Amino acid sequence: MPARKPLNIGLVGYGFMSRAHSNAFLQAPRFFETEYQPALKAVCARNAERVKSFAQNWGYESVETDWRALVNRADIDLIDIASPNDTHAEIGIAAAQAGKMVLCEKPLGRNATESASMVSAVESERVANMVWYNYRRVPAVMLLKLLLDEGRFGRIFHYRAKFLQDWTISQELPQGGEGLWRLDADVAGSGVTGDLLAHCIDTALWLNGPLREVTAMTETFIKERKHNLTGRVEPVRIDDASAALGRFHNSALATFEATRYARGHKALYTLEINGGHASAMWDLHDLHRIQFFDHRDEGRLRGWRSIHVTDGDHPYMKRWWVPGLQIGYEHTFIHQFADFLTALSEGKEAAPTFRNALATDHVTDAILKSAKTGRWEPVSSVP
Numbered sequence: 001m002p003a004r005k006p007l008n009i010g011l012v013g014y015g016f017m018s019r020a021h022s023n024a025f026l027q028a029p030r031f032f033e034t035e036y037q038p039a040l041k042a043v044c045a046r047n048a049e050r051v052k053s054f055a056q057n058w059g060y061e062s063v064e065t066d067w068r069a070l071v072n073r074a075d076i077d078l079i080d081i082a083s084p085n086d087t088h089a090e091i092g093i094a095a096a097q098a099g100k101m102v103l104c105e106k107p108l109g110r111n112a113t114e115s116a117s118m119v120s121a122v123e124s125e126r127v128a129n130m131v132w133y134n135y136r137r138v139p140a141v142m143l144l145k146l147l148l149d150e151g152r153f154g155r156i157f158h159y160r161a162k163f164l165q166d167w168t169i170s171q172e173l174p175q176g177g178e179g180l181w182r183l184d185a186d187v188a189g190s191g192v193t194g195d196l197l198a199h200c201i202d203t204a205l206w207l208n209g210p211l212r213e214v215t216a217m218t219e220t221f222i223k224e225r226k227h228n229l230t231g232r233v234e235p236v237r238i239d240d241a242s243a244a245l246g247r248f249h250n251s252a253l254a255t256f257e258a259t260r261y262a263r264g265h266k267a268l269y270t271l272e273i274n275g276g277h278a279s280a281m282w283d284l285h286d287l288h289r290i291q292f293f294d295h296r297d298e299g300r301l302r303g304w305r306s307i308h309v310t311d312g313d314h315p316y317m318k319r320w321w322v323p324g325l326q327i328g329y330e331h332t333f334i335h336q337f338a339d340f341l342t343a344l345s346e347g348k349e350a351a352p353t354f355r356n357a358l359a360t361d362h363v364t365d366a367i368l369k370s371a372k373t374g375r376w377e378p379v380s381s382v383p
């Protein structure tokens with residue numbers, strides 16, 4: 001094997017997403033052919049003890065407790081931002097200005113204004129960039145994309161997606177601080193609209209093109225929670241549930257729903273597309289399958305097919321075990337990082353770029369606006 005070029009990574013954050021990303025940095029070059037060898041140079045977080053233990057566990061060579069020091073290190077090529085949403089813009093812009101490639105956890109910014117400033121930074125500095133909307137890289141979802149691009153569905157009439165969870169139902173759950181910053185509007189930007197619906201929208205825009213307009217409702221079921229940082233009971237300013245209707249530019253109708261109040265559902269991301277010739281459904285709890293119906297099949301045999309997306313001719317699968325054996329959630333990050341490395345070698349962009357993620361933020365902003373105005377709101381387009 002020819003010597004690989006080193007790609008020195010500096011990671012910001014040590015939570016759940018930092019583990020998913022670090023695993024991808026380690027595994028992508030083991031399972032995919034790549035010109036680059038990622039080197040886990042440094043991880044940065046404020047708590048010195050905990051960041052040291054994270055570094056030891058994942059094999060990072062060094063630690064920093066100030067992200068500015070990390071971003072300015074000459075031995076780092078790429079900054080990966082896996083810290084809470086309110087840190088994305090400042091770190092991302094500084095990293096781009098320091099000439100680093102920038103990867104960022106979703107959503108890109110807390111709103112489209114923040115995201116737009118991040119897009120300007122990476123584009124004016126001409127640095128490679130990508131946002132971790134990982135569900136595009138589920139092999140079954142990628143297969144759906146390939147089938148759509150082949151025109152097998154005909155004209156698309158409907159796109160519907162849901163992301164349902166139930167982990168915030170208890171009134172006793174506090175807001176804010178580590179692990180619970182998703183409930184703090186100042187840190188997260190929004191509630192389920194930016195956290196969960198954003199996944200549905202990223203996939204929808206990628207599969208079915210841009211949205212023209214949306215109308216939406218949101219609800220905050222639990223109005224006050226103790227704040228972990230102040231110790232006081234404070235108003236909850238995030239949306240607990242969000243539901244939207246939309247129209248795509250291709251005239252298809254969209255329905256989207258996200259909630260953390262669907263008792264029994266832990267991470268039920270489902271999507272369905274109905275076209276003139278064919279329909280397909282996908283479900284994160286059964287992530288290696290798509291259900292596919294083709295009206296052009298011979299009448300006597302026409303019906304829903306359940307395709308087990310584990311064969312060598314399915315997207316990404318020939319890199320893994322043998323046909324029929326399944327992979328899971330963590331592989332979506334490995335695939336996304338492997339695609340990033342391939343794009344880097346080929347001098348191409350790896351999607352979703354910051355610009356692609358800005359398009360998602362314009363949709364979530366329009367949804368949050370519509371929930372306030374009670375009107376249909378146009379979605380700003382992103383060239």
Ligand code: SOE
Pocket residue numbers: 165195196267
């Ligand atoms: C929230 O619970 C969360 O972890 C999201 O932040 C992720 O983006 C989603 O993939 C799973 O749920």
